Amino acid sequence: MKKLLIAFIATAGMISVTAPAYAHHAFAAEYDALKPVTLKGSLTKLEWVNPHAWLHVDVKGDDGKVTNWAIEFGSPNALLRRGLRKTDFPEGLQVVINGYRAKNGAPTVNGTSVKLPDGRDLFTGSSGTGAPVEQQ
Amino acid sequence: MNLTTRITVLFALASGAAFAQTSATPDIPRAADGKPNLAGIWQVLNPANFDIQDHQAQPGVPAGQGIVEGNEIPYQAWALEKKKANFKVRASADPEAKCFLPGVPRITYQGLPFQIFQDSKGLSVLYEYAHANRDIYTNGTPHPKGPIEWWLGDSRGHWEGDTLVVDAVHFNDETWFDHAGNFHSEDLHVVEKYSLADADHINYQATIEDPKVFTRPWSINTVLYRRKEKNVQLLEYECYAFDLEKYYP
Amino acid sequence: MKGIHLSIALVGILFSLPAHAQTGPAVPRLKDGKPNLSGFWQVLNTAAFDIQDHVAQKGVPGGQGVVEGNEIPYQPWALAQKKENYQNRATADPEGRCFLLGVPRVTYSGRPFQIFQASGGPIITILYEYAHTNRFIYLNGTPHPPGPIDWWMGDARAKWEGDTLVVDNVHFNDKTWFDRAGNFHSEDLHVIERYTLTDADHINYQVRIEDPKVFTRPWNMNMVLYRRTEKDFQLLDYECYAFDIDKYYP
Amino acid sequence: MTLRLSTFFCCASALLLGALFLMPERTAGQAKPAWTPARTPDGQPDVQGYWVAKDYGMGCLTNPKGEVGCIDPPEGRVGGKRAQPAKAPSRIVDTPDGEVPYQPWARARQQELLKNYFEPTSQAHLDPQQLCLPLGAVRQLTWHDVHILQYDGYVVFVHEGGHSNRVIPLDGHPHVGENLKLWMGDSRGHWEGTTLVVDVTNNNSKGRLSRAGDFASDKVHIVERFEFLDANNLKYGARFDDPSVYTRPWTFGFELKKDVFGSYGVDQLTYEHWEEACYEGMRDVDRSLRTQSTKQGSDKP
Numbered sequence: 001m002k003k004l005l006i007a008f009i010a011t012a013g014m015i016s017v018t019a020p021a022y023a024h025h026a027f028a029a030e031y032d033a034l035k036p037v038t039l040k041g042s043l044t045k046l047e048w049v050n051p052h053a054w055l056h057v058d059v060k061g062d063d064g065k066v067t068n069w070a071i072e073f074g075s076p077n078a079l080l081r082r083g084l085r086k087t088d089f090p091e092g093l094q095v096v097i098n099g100y101r102a103k104n105g106a107p108t109v110n111g112t113s114v115k116l117p118d119g120r121d122l123f124t125g126s127s128g129t130g131a132p133v134e135q136q
Numbered sequence: 137m138n139l140t141t142r143i144t145v146l147f148a149l150a151s152g153a154a155f156a157q158t159s160a161t162p163d164i165p166r167a168a169d170g171k172p173n174l175a176g177i178w179q180v181l182n183p184a185n186f187d188i189q190d191h192q193a194q195p196g197v198p199a200g201q202g203i204v205e206g207n208e209i210p211y212q213a214w215a216l217e218k219k220k221a222n223f224k225v226r227a228s229a230d231p232e233a234k235c236f237l238p239g240v241p242r243i244t245y246q247g248l249p250f251q252i253f254q255d256s257k258g259l260s261v262l263y264e265y266a267h268a269n270r271d272i273y274t275n276g277t278p279h280p281k282g283p284i285e286w287w288l289g290d291s292r293g294h295w296e297g298d299t300l301v302v303d304a305v306h307f308n309d310e311t312w313f314d315h316a317g318n319f320h321s322e323d324l325h326v327v328e329k330y331s332l333a334d335a336d337h338i339n340y341q342a343t344i345e346d347p348k349v350f351t352r353p354w355s356i357n358t359v360l361y362r363r364k365e366k367n368v369q370l371l372e373y374e375c376y377a378f379d380l381e382k383y384y385p
Numbered sequence: 386m387k388g389i390h391l392s393i394a395l396v397g398i399l400f401s402l403p404a405h406a407q408t409g410p411a412v413p414r415l416k417d418g419k420p421n422l423s424g425f426w427q428v429l430n431t432a433a434f435d436i437q438d439h440v441a442q443k444g445v446p447g448g449q450g451v452v453e454g455n456e457i458p459y460q461p462w463a464l465a466q467k468k469e470n471y472q473n474r475a476t477a478d479p480e481g482r483c484f485l486l487g488v489p490r491v492t493y494s495g496r497p498f499q500i501f502q503a504s505g506g507p508i509i510t511i512l513y514e515y516a517h518t519n520r521f522i523y524l525n526g527t528p529h530p531p532g533p534i535d536w537w538m539g540d541a542r543a544k545w546e547g548d549t550l551v552v553d554n555v556h557f558n559d560k561t562w563f564d565r566a567g568n569f570h571s572e573d574l575h576v577i578e579r580y581t582l583t584d585a586d587h588i589n590y591q592v593r594i595e596d597p598k599v600f601t602r603p604w605n606m607n608m609v610l611y612r613r614t615e616k617d618f619q620l621l622d623y624e625c626y627a628f629d630i631d632k633y634y635p
Numbered sequence: 636m637t638l639r640l641s642t643f644f645c646c647a648s649a650l651l652l653g654a655l656f657l658m659p660e661r662t663a664g665q666a667k668p669a670w671t672p673a674r675t676p677d678g679q680p681d682v683q684g685y686w687v688a689k690d691y692g693m694g695c696l697t698n699p700k701g702e703v704g705c706i707d708p709p710e711g712r713v714g715g716k717r718a719q720p721a722k723a724p725s726r727i728v729d730t731p732d733g734e735v736p737y738q739p740w741a742r743a744r745q746q747e748l749l750k751n752y753f754e755p756t757s758q759a760h761l762d763p764q765q766l767c768l769p770l771g772a773v774r775q776l777t778w779h780d781v782h783i784l785q786y787d788g789y790v791v792f793v794h795e796g797g798h799s800n801r802v803i804p805l806d807g808h809p810h811v812g813e814n815l816k817l818w819m820g821d822s823r824g825h826w827e828g829t830t831l832v833v834d835v836t837n838n839n840s841k842g843r844l845s846r847a848g849d850f851a852s853d854k855v856h857i858v859e860r861f862e863f864l865d866a867n868n869l870k871y872g873a874r875f876d877d878p879s880v881y882t883r884p885w886t887f888g889f890e891l892k893k894d895v896f897g898s899y900g901v902d903q904l905t906y907e908h909w910e911e912a913c914y915e916g917m918r919d920v921d922r923s924l925r926t927q928s929t930k931q932g933s934d935k936p
Contacts, residue, residue: 029703029753029765048285049916051767051796077795077909078897085283168676175786181427181497181613192621195628198496198514199621236915248446249429251802253786255676260784260791262800264446267769267819269798271908286910310915336409336586337614363429364587364609367808371440371447372817376914377768377841378443383759384841438812440839447815455812 027100031110035101039069039109043093048076048086055111057095071097073111074122084122093117164298164332167254172298172332174252174259177363177370184245185232187316188356197315203245203358209318210351222317230315235375237268237287239311240304240326241342245358251370258293259300264370272302279305285322287311302328313344321348336362409584412548415504420548420582422500422509425613425620432493435566436606451493453605457568463599470567478565483625485518485537487561488554488576489592489606497613499620509543509550514620522552529555535572537561552578563594571598586612670865672829677787679805680829682863684903686891687780690723693764696845697725697733699777699889704749704847726777728872728888735849736882748848762846767913769799769818771842772835773857773873773887780896782908790824790831795896797913803833810836816853818842831861835873844887852880867893 027033041059055071096115102108114122167173183191183200190207193199211219222229232238238246243263250263259272272291279290285308293302307324325345333339338360345353413421431439431448438455441447459467470477480486486494491513498513507525512518522541529540535558543552554576562569575595583589588610595603672680688699695705700723725733737745751760764770770778779796790803803824811821816839824833835857843850851857855877862870872888875881895901 029755050911051913051916075897075911077911080280080284080909081898083281085281086285087283179429181429181611182615193623193625193628195625198623201615201618201621237910237912253784253789253791255786260786260793262791262793262802266914267798267800269793269800271793273907277905277907280907280909287912287915288910290909333614334409359615361429361611364583364611365430365449367811368449369804369811369821370802371449371811371815372819373441373446374768374818375443376766377818378441380758380763380766380768381841383757383761384763438815440815440817449811449815 027110030102030104031100032103033100037099037101037109039071039097039099041069041095041097043089043091043095044068045091046086046089050077051075053079055089055095055097055114057097067107069097069107069109071099071109071111071114073099073114079122082122164335167256169256171254171256171295172300173254174300174330174332174338175254177249177251177368178338178360179249179363180245180247180358181361182245182358183247184356184358185242185247185314188245188314188318189316191316203356205355205357208354210354212349212351215319215349219317219319222312222319226315226317229317231311232315232375235266236310237266239287239307239313240270240289240291241328241340241344241356242311242313243268243270243288244328244340244342244360245356248373249363249368249370262370265373266375267372272300274300279303282306283322285309289324289326291328299329299331302326302330304328319349320344320346323348330360333359336364338362409586411585412582413585415502417505419502419504419545420550421502422550422580422582422588423502425497425499425618426588426610427497427613428493428495428608429611430493430608431495432564432606432608433490433495434564436493436564436568437566439566451606451608453607456604458601458604460599460601463569467567467569470562470569472567474565474567477567479561480565483516484560486515487537487557487563488520488539488541489578489590490561490563491515491518491520491538492578492590492610493608496623497618497620512620514623516623516625522550529553532556533572535559539574539576548581550578550580552580554578569599570594570596573598580610586614588612670829672863672866675785679785679790679826680863681785682831682861682866682869683783683785684893685780685782685895685906685908686869687894687896688777689890689892691777691896692723693774693777693845695847696727696735696849696887699723699726703752724889726887726889727885729886730883735844736885738880738882741850741880745848745850748843748850752846752848762848763842764846767797767917769797769842771818771838771840771844772801772820772822773859774842774844775799775801775819776871776891777889780894781891793908795908795911798911803831810834813837816840820857829863831859831863833859833861835859850880851875851877854879869893 039057039059041057043055044058045056047054052072053074053076055073057069057071058066059069060066094117097109097111098113099109099111116122165173182203183198184203186197187200187202188204189202189209191200191202227233237243243265246265248264250261253260258274261270261272263269268288270288270291272293274293274295277292279292282305284290284306286306287308287310289304290306291302291304293300304326307320307322309320309322312319323346327343329341331339340360341355341357343353343355344350415421430451431446432451434445434448435450436452437450437457439448439450475481492498494513494515496514498511501510507523509522509524511520511522518538520538520541522543524543527542529542532555534540534556536556537558537560539554540556541552541554543550545551557570557572557574559570559572573596577593579591581589590608590610592606593603594600594606672682675681690699692699692701694703695701698705727733727735730736748760752762755761764778769775775781775794779794782793782795784791784793788805790805792801792803794800799819801819801822803822805824805826807823807825810823813836815821815837817837818839818841820835821837822833822835824831838851838853838855838857840851840853840855855875857873857875859871859873864870869891871891872886874884874886876884893903895906898906
């Protein structure tokens with residue numbers, strides 16, 4: 001007779017503990033303050049999720065090889081409150097990103113500024129996490 | 137007429153009178169502004185969270201008469217196939233199995249208690265599931281400009297007589313209406329109706345519109361019960377903490 | 386003149402309702418003047434998982450306990466047995482094998498049940514959705530049949546005390562638990578249930594547990610039963626021992 | 636339930652309200668309130684709105700604006716150029732040396748958690764806050780802002796960050812059963828003039844007190860005092876009493892202002908908290924556990 005687990009809420013699916021993931025962290029825990037980086041490329045995808053939105057950008061290296069970088073930046077609510085919507089970030093949008101590289105060498109960046117073709121700089125600092133451009 | 141019969145008669149008269157008087161419109165609590173007062177701790181008794189349609193019992197899943205009016209969900213053809221596919225993988229694909237926010241209206245009939253706080257500006261609703269909360273504004277403000285994709289959407293309410301009508305938009309496409317795979321798109325538009333049947337019961341109705349997925353709007357309808365236990369309060373269901381707690385003694 | 390004093394006294398009784406204030410419509414009554422318990426009832430608490438205070442676990446909502454004072458006065462050996470039951474609950478819980486739940490567990494199983502009561506009737510019948518369990522509550526003054534008898538649901542003989550139905554239960558076996566947390570009893574279990582309608586839609590359900598073989602003193606549980614008010618509500622099936630063999634009987 | 640004089644002022648039913656106002660509000664020995672606040676319908680001082688820490692940060696208790704543990708991260712200051720953040724008042728407000736009075740074993744545990752903050756090698760080294768778990772009643776007030784709402788007989792805190800919240804009943808009914816340990820504890824409050832006093836028990840204490848591994852045990856008893864100095868300034872103090880961890884009680888204190896995190900100076904009446912579904916947005920980007928294989932990008936769970 002199968003083990004009968006009567007539960008009000010069916011959470012029968014086992015939640016596999018994925019690799020410890022980070023929601024919002026102290027900047028210094030994951031990014032390297034001594035590795036600032038500037039990336040120019042075209043947007044492939046925007047993840048409009050809390051606690052931090054993610055830009056994915058194709059960047060052509062000097063060797064011509066294209067790498068897709070993941071850029072963690074501000075909280076969506078901060079962007080929403082500035083009137084920005086995901087429709088302002090179409091695929092292929094040309095962006096210039098400043099930020100700091102991840103410690104583990106992956107093509108991951110904590111974005112501190114995102115310049116759009118029209119010159120707007122989406123102030124993005126991951127506020128409150130000790131990131132370089134921390135709000136007051 | 138001996139003593140005991142007279143007592144019984146008196147007994148019946150006293151209670152009969154009391155009974156007749158309240159079968160008139162039940163008195164519902166009202167807030168200072170005269171609106172029905174929904175404040176309190178509420179919960180459903182039906183197993184709609186498993187399946188909002190009529191369903192048989194399965195291990196761990198109680199049987200239930202559905203809450204969908206007419207018991208039929210008007211999926212477009214492709215969408216019905218997707219629903220069936222969802223059903224097969226529901227154990228892992230149900231967003232609730234991943235401890236994600238359940239969306240609206242599922243959060244109402246999820247089977248855990250929630251507490252409504254109410255004032256003239258609106259309702260603040262706290263849910264025991266993953267300490268979720270919803271702000272239901274009744275101050276006439278419009279939805280913020282879209283497109284916005286939130287798990288619990290944006291809710292703006294107004295009173296129509298003694299019924300609170302809540303318009304909810306700005307949903308993402310990741311929540312299910314139940315554990316059985318019923319789904320929607322980010323174009324979901326929900327109109328909830330809360331009306332006190334009496335002091336201890338709310339008639340809750342929600343109309344679902346999503347032209348991307350359904351051929352017409354459809355509605356669910358259920359009863360919310362006021363929790364009556366002495367000193368009852370919300371506790372916690374920190375769903376995604378269960379696997380981590382052992383690391384933080 | 387004498388009658389008047391009685392009615393005043395009587396009215397006094399009516400208003401000394403249990404602490405739980407009556408807010409809903411008044412208590413319905415049958416022609417025999419007794420409160421009418423008929424209808425569909427169900428708990429909203431989480432006593433089915435654990436009758437004491439308990440924090441949530443996966444698939445198990447947290448809950449404020451139903452045991453008065455939150456303490457179950459086990460004898461030392463019995464407390465050790467309870468802890469062992471808890472460890473093995475996934476396989477040792479009789480509910481896991483779809484066995485009858487016993488009293489009072491069947492009341493707070495989290496499934497609905499239906500009470501049938503007739504004016505002046507000799508028997509109140511209760512049907513439970515869980516594994517179509519049923520109980521007959523004898524009101525005709527007959528005593529318990531002579532024991533010893535070991536039944537899963539025991540034998541129920543009742544009488545009215547004012548507006549409270551008092552049900553005396555004996556003749557239990559020692560195989561049921563009080564919840565999924567391993568709380569248990571012996572075949573000497575004696576359960577006194579008290580059903581009191583506080584208004585048309587709520588019953589104050591109080592249970593006294595006596596079992597000198599397992600507990601150092603009697604103890605009580607206390608909870609609210611909610612009337613199911615959905616339109617056209619009815620009991621369905623929860624044939625738990627059929628789940629595995631369903632496929633053989635398409 | 637004995638009705639203590641202090642609860643009398645706060646949660647008298649509407650019936651008594653009239654009489655309540657005739658009673659002199661100040662009792663002997665209580666300082667004249669700095670301001671006469673507006674009142675909520677049930678007679679509470681109206682302090683509703685969004686409040687945020689004046690010195691924002693949770694890296695370290697003795698210098699909240701400092702780096703984690705008040706020490707520079709292994710690879711030095713961020714950006715190298717940034718000046719050391721101005722020293723903000725310590726959040727340990729009543730111990731002679733300004734430190735949390737840990738017992739020796741507890742100090743060692745805190746130091747170990749701090750050491751492993753930058754190089755975690757096990758799940759236990761991760762600050763629960765990084766996993767969207769509730770921070771606990773006290774620390775939650777230091778992250779983003781708190782929306783204070785007041786209803787008949789209740790004060791309710793709702794935090795945008797991870798939608799944590801607390802319900803503070805004012806009717807003085809008993810705490811929930813003691814072995815019901817809760818992430819945000821079990822609160823009972825009452826007003827003393829314009830100070831909200833909240834008794835917090837049942838803390839599971841799994842959320843830490845800072846990123847630097849500061850902690851309490853699940854036996855801690857916390858008494859918070861929210862002294863509303865005026866309509867825009869709040870002096871907060873939480874007295875931690877836990878003989879199993881500390882050598883003496885101590886107070887976690889800081890000041891808040893009526894403002895909104897990140898959008899300072901916005902109009903409080905039109906500002907709204909919007910959904911911050913924290914857990915749902917977490918990414919499986921391996922960032923530090925060296926033993927973990929690198930898996931990045933957005934493989935949504």
